[in-house]
Amino acid sequence: NAGVTQTPKFQVLKTGQSMTLQCAQDMNHEYMSWYRQDPGMGLRLIHYSVGAGITDQGEVPNGYNVSRSTTEDFPLRLLSAAPSQTSVYFCATRNTFQGEQYFGPGTRLTVT
């Protein structure tokens, strides 16, 4: 079991570029989410999904898009990167009816 995987681990973008952060899980969890973590701050929820075809916004959704076409994958898209999106991004999954979340290793994104 790989658990939760994220790619890439590191990425540098120029302002205005677009990219997709990948998240995949093999635990058959319905719930998946994306967080960002900035220095000295906790994790802030960007978007989440409670199942294939169902997504919703978290605390800080602006500038990010998501879709959920399969149970396994939950990509996060940055359509036009901005320096304010420089952060570490974590993907997480859980069984819908339990509180324990499983986190991926993170993607460190720098936007110049």
Place this chain on the structure above:
Amino acid sequence: LAKTTQPISMDSYEGQEVNITCSHNNIATNDYITWYQQFPSQGPRFIIQGYKTKVTNEVASLFIPADRKSSTLSLPRVSLSDTAVYYCLVGGPGGYQKVTFGIGTKLQVIP
């Protein structure tokens, strides 16, 4: 979700027991209390979850008083490897759809 308050930082010497208290005055009847641990450059990791009284696992204990307005995470005989940020979360199975972690408590274990 119920708002939580916990100390920003704590220091402890190796071998001591560490207690981190979290306040959650507006906890709802069906809310559970969950603690996570995060090491630098890693995602948070689940430690323990409870509803009331005391829960113990191989890593920690969680003490919850009868009024459930606070909870205490207890780490026995900490080592340097326990240096991390610890987050307290409160919510029910449905309420966990939107989970916010707050700043957490940064525990520094001193040799």
